[in-house]
Each structure stands twice: as C-alpha cells, then as structure tokens.
Amino acid sequence: MIDFILDYKWYFFVAGEIIFWGSIIGFLLLRYVFKLNRLNKYLILLWLLSDLWLLTLVILDFMRTGHFNTFQILIIIAVIYAFTEGKKDIKKLDGFVNRTITKWQS
Template sequence: MDFILDNKWAFLIVAEVIFWVSTLSFLIVRYWFNLKTLSIAFFVLFIVNDLWIATMGYFDYMRTGEFSAYQIIILIVIAYAFLYGKSDFQKLDHFIQRKVAKWRGLPEPTLTNIKPLYGTEHAKQERRNFYGHLFIFSAVQVLFFFMFGLSDAVSSIQLDTLFEDWYDQKETDLFYKNDTANNVTRIWALILAIDFVFSMSYSIFPKKEKQLTRSA
C-alpha cells in the first residue's frame, strides 16, 4: 500500500481512466455487441473502481493524518456520483443507444424520457435508492460472516469507542477474521453514511421544481 500512496495521484488518474473505460465498455458491449450478461462485468468493475478510489483516500488520510486536497477531490468524486451520477449516466446511455443504432443502420430506438421528480416523490425515490444500497451492503456483510466468521474483537466492542477503534487505525480487527473484509466494510460503511446523508436530506429539504420565467 505504501507504493500506491507514494504515487497516489498517478493511481487516482488511472482510476479515473478505468471509470470512463468501464462505463463506455459497459454501454458498447451491451448495445453494440448485445452481450448484456458480459456487460455486467464492466458494471462490477465500475463499482469496484469507486470503492478503490475511496480506499486510497481513506488510507492516505490514515497515513498523513491531514485532510488534504487529495481527500477533497475524492469526496467531490463520490458526491458527484450520488448527486448527478445516475442522471448523467442515463443521458450517456441514451446517447450511446442512438449512436449505435445510427452506426448499424437501425431505426432510432424509442427511449422513454423519465420525468424528473420533485418534492415528496423525489424524496421517496432517494430513500428507495438508499434502502437498495443498504440491502446490498447488508447482504455482503452476511456473506463475509459465513466466509470468515466474526473476530474475537467483536465480543469486546464498546459503543463509546467504536468509531475510534474502527477508523483511527490502519488495520482493525472489526468485525471479521479477514483484513480485506474489514477494510472493505469500514470504507463501504463511510460511503453508505454519505449516501444516507444525501438521500435523507431531500426528506428535510425537498427538491423544488425550477420556475420558468416568462419574458414580457
């Protein structure tokens, strides 16, 4: 990990390249080659790459003890993914579908434009998205439990020091008998917490529809 952190900017650039390659590969394989099952592999690569970016930011902070421009950039990337990633991906998806149809001489596909949601409907959708994220996180934790079992440290957990024990050390024994599973869990838990804040914020501050101004 030291080598990666010594060259953290280069690895961050590589991760961004992988982001675009995996995204475009997913769409091209799915629509040009019509290999929908294979395209899932690129989607998984996209998710793993996002976790990798978060991992680099976390371990760099643990190494330096400072919240630097590096962490700020990574937080911006994660925040963008939660706030605008889905809608921008949908736009790119529609663009690729139209281009592929044009290149292959096929009729332009009929694409359903999803009506933007506002207010309570938008808040409900954001909560549903978070619940889906929480379900996947929980399912992976169950998988880790059966694969590795709980560590001895779980029996001595103290709630008042849980956060410190979990995040203030480069290596942690919480919660499984496997270092990789523990690191994936605590980094994913941070991402889940950020998702929770963004998703639930719309329940407190509903998204308002922009009012179109009419010229006189």
C-alpha cells in the same frame, strides 16, 4: 506496500479514472454494439470497484497524514458526484447512445 501506493497516489487516482471511463465505454459497447447485456453487468461492477478503490486511497491517505488535503477532497467530490448526479448523467449518456445506435441501424 501501502507507502508505495500513497507515494504514487496521483498515479493510482489517474489509473482509477481510466478504469472508470474504460468500464463506461466498454459497458456501452457491449450493450449496444455487441448486444451482450449479461456481460455489461460485469463492467458496472468494475466501475463500482474502481470507486471503492478511490475511497480506499482516501482512507489510507487520511490515516497517513491525519488531516484532509486536496487529494482527499478531490476524490470525495468525484465519488459523491458518481453516486448522485453521475447516475443521472450515465442514464442520459445511455439514452443518447441508444438513440444514436438505433438511428444508425435503421
């Protein structure tokens, strides 16, 4: 099973990114359009789990190859960004969506 995952690691990376962006969009929809603030916390959890999945891919790939490669470096950069500057960017996006929805509703 691990060999299958590592043979198709780029597909799993793309799937992880789709889950990430889907959870961000879902979070914003639940929060501002449907006003379901309790449910949007589950989407944040999904976002964190998708990043953990990507880190797991890096670890498995490193264990298989024994050295760092482009795939691993790309994911490490993406995860570092997500947990540092990405937080600020998500807050900016959240504020922008909040202002935009508030304008539409008034």
